[in-house]
Amino acid sequence: xxxxxxxxxxxxxxxxxxxxxxxxxxxxxxxxxxxxxxxxxxxxxxxxxxxxxxxxxxxxxxxxxxxxxxxxxxxxxxxxxxxxxxxxxxxxxxxxxxxxxxxxxxxxxxxxxxxxxxxxxxxxxxxxxxxxxxxxxxxxxxxxxxxxxxxxxxxxxxxxxxxxxxxxxxxxxxxxxxxxxxxxxxxxxxxxxxxxxxxxxxxxxxxxxxxxxxxxxxxxxxxxxxxxxxxxxxxxxxxxxxxxxxxxxxxxxxxxxxxxxxxxxxxxxxxxxxxxxxxxxxxxxxxxxxxxxxxxxxxxxxxxxxxxxxx
Amino acid sequence: xxxxxxxxxxxxxxxxxxxxxxxxxxxxxxxxxxxxxxxxxxxxxxxxxxxxxxxxxxxxxxxxxxxxxxxxxxxxxxxxxxxxxxxxxxxxxxxxxxxxxxxxxxxxxxxxxxxxxxxxxxxxxxxxxxxxxxxxxxxxxxxxxxxxxxxxxxxxxxxxxxxxxxxxxxxxxxxxxxxxxxxxxxxxxxxxxxxxxxxxxxxxxxxxxxxxxxxxxxxxxxxxxxxxxxxxxxxxx
Numbered sequence: 001x002x003x004x005x006x007x008x009x010x011x012x013x014x015x016x017x018x019x020x021x022x023x024x025x026x027x028x029x030x031x032x033x034x035x036x037x038x039x040x041x042x043x044x045x046x047x048x049x050x051x052x053x054x055x056x057x058x059x060x061x062x063x064x065x066x067x068x069x070x071x072x073x074x075x076x077x078x079x080x081x082x083x084x085x086x087x088x089x090x091x092x093x094x095x096x097x098x099x100x101x102x103x104x105x106x107x108x109x110x111x112x113x114x115x116x117x118x119x120x121x122x123x124x125x126x127x128x129x130x131x132x133x134x135x136x137x138x139x140x141x142x143x144x145x146x147x148x149x150x151x152x153x154x155x156x157x158x159x160x161x162x163x164x165x166x167x168x169x170x171x172x173x174x175x176x177x178x179x180x181x182x183x184x185x186x187x188x189x190x191x192x193x194x195x196x197x198x199x200x201x202x203x204x205x206x207x208x209x210x211x212x213x214x215x216x217x218x219x220x221x222x223x224x225x226x227x228x229x230x231x232x233x234x235x236x237x238x239x240x241x242x243x244x245x246x247x248x249x250x251x252x253x254x255x256x257x258x259x260x261x262x263x264x265x266x267x268x269x270x271x272x273x274x275x276x277x278x279x280x281x282x283x284x285x286x287x288x289x290x291x292x293x294x295x296x297x298x299x300x301x302x303x304x305x306x307x308x309x310x311x
Numbered sequence: 312x313x314x315x316x317x318x319x320x321x322x323x324x325x326x327x328x329x330x331x332x333x334x335x336x337x338x339x340x341x342x343x344x345x346x347x348x349x350x351x352x353x354x355x356x357x358x359x360x361x362x363x364x365x366x367x368x369x370x371x372x373x374x375x376x377x378x379x380x381x382x383x384x385x386x387x388x389x390x391x392x393x394x395x396x397x398x399x400x401x402x403x404x405x406x407x408x409x410x411x412x413x414x415x416x417x418x419x420x421x422x423x424x425x426x427x428x429x430x431x432x433x434x435x436x437x438x439x440x441x442x443x444x445x446x447x448x449x450x451x452x453x454x455x456x457x458x459x460x461x462x463x464x465x466x467x468x469x470x471x472x473x474x475x476x477x478x479x480x481x482x483x484x485x486x487x488x489x490x491x492x493x494x495x496x497x498x499x500x501x502x503x504x505x506x507x508x509x510x511x512x513x514x515x516x517x518x519x520x521x522x523x524x525x526x527x528x529x530x531x532x533x534x535x536x537x538x539x540x541x542x543x544x545x546x547x548x
Binding site for chain 1: 316319320323326327330331390391392393394395397398399400401402548
């Protein structure tokens with residue numbers, strides 16, 4: 001459906017998106033995850049033909065972004081960050097205006113979309129007077145009025161309260177059953193809650209790409225055990241500890257005491273601490289410290305995006 | 312199709328003019344100033360003529376039209392709605408022409424009540440020369456179009472409406488006053504610079520002489536403004 005090939009964007013000297021490639025299949029809800037300033041918005045803006053790529057190609061359906069911008073704009077519905085909608089218009093007038101530009105003259109469609117997005121009560125209010133949640137819903141209605149195949153949403157839930165977030169997520173999930181949806185966010189739980197697939201970007205580069213469940217299981221089930229031991233060196237420790245079932249990796253860490261310290265990665269299925277303790281006593285080493293930490297997706301995200309741009 | 316989308320955009324822009332008080336303020340100020348210049352010789356010197364009114368108009372419009380057009384792109388860039396309009400299936404030309412038409416239509420609406428001035432003269436004098444009046448109004452349409460185009464261009468340059476206003480004002484005043492500043496130049500140079508000035512061409516038309524050179528001048532300025540705006544908007548992508 002969407003295929004992005006070595007896409008690069010410079011703002012003057014500043015490299016915002018650095019040679020990224022991905023494809024998105026039809027009917028997926030894809031989350032573009034990254035810290036602020038990672039290049040999410042820039043990527044989405046290039047997909048929607050708002051910005052021109054410095055290098056690289058984007059094809060959407062049968063169309064190329066640089067050759068058929070009008071066709072692409074017709075099949076995409078786009079909600080920019082924080083829904084910058086004309087604040088001096090009534091909700092109804094605004095949707096009518098967008099409908100006219102998109103050549104949808106049927107009034108029924110406006111009614112239908114206002115029902116889907118829950119706008120019936122505010123149709124005759126000024127956009128500028130709406131709460132942020134309603135404003136975001138108007139933005140969703142604006143993006144979906146022409147029943148697009150692809151929906152692109154830039155931070156659709158930022159700045160909303162928890163109830164509004166749940167409402168917007170439900171609408172997105174409902175839409176996602178039939179359409180291809182791409183949304184950007186810097187909130188992990190959002191991806192876990194709504195997306196089938198996640199692409200994590202940092203400093204303009206893709207650092208992880210996969211189905212959400214796979215990513216969570218590949219990183220999320222890991223357990224990190226930190227050790228501080230004396231009476232042995234790292235190599236013997238490593239050799240012995242790898243014999244324990246469930247241990248995946250052991251890495252040496254720095255410490256300023258005269259101890260051997262290491263971080264052990266293990267699966268979370270079984271607690272390995274008793275076995276490690278037994279090993280230590282068996283070998284007559286001395287255990288100074290042992291702590292266990294669940295490696296949540298939150299940690300994975302922090303690890304791979306650490307030092308990410310500051311907005 | 313292209314034309315249709317510009318018209319939709321034009322209607323929307325015109326509507327937003329009249330949902331804020333700014334439009335009414337601009338119209339009232341404009342009519343008050345031109346009215347004073349028309350009616351003060353009318354009552355004080357018992358002169359019933361429109362020459363003063365038409366002489367004043369280019370300078371008036373050099374102030375008023377930038378004030379009308381300053382928000383067209385600046386506001387959208389400032390609030391971010393520019394991103395919405397530019398990701399709808401409309402070309403940059405559709406948007407620019409739509410906004411240009413909105414500013415020009417507003418100018419025409421603002422000028423409509425001034426028809427009352429020649430009509431009031433018609434009531435008190437039998438002999439009235441329609442040539443300069445019709446010429447004056449035709450000239451003002453072309454001048455208004457050219458200034459609107461400059462205003463739209465200035466608005467596309469910046470997020471800040473005040474800066475957009477100042478840029479447009481400087482360009483419009485320059486075009487209006489250039490031939491008045493250059494009296495010290497030798498004659499052959501003066502004619503060249505005169506040709507650049509909007510006021511010179513406006514005076515020609517408002518004498519009742521419709522010369523293709525004057526028309527071409529205004530149309531060129533309008534087209535240059537529109538193409539320039541499209542270039543600026545495309546360049547920033």
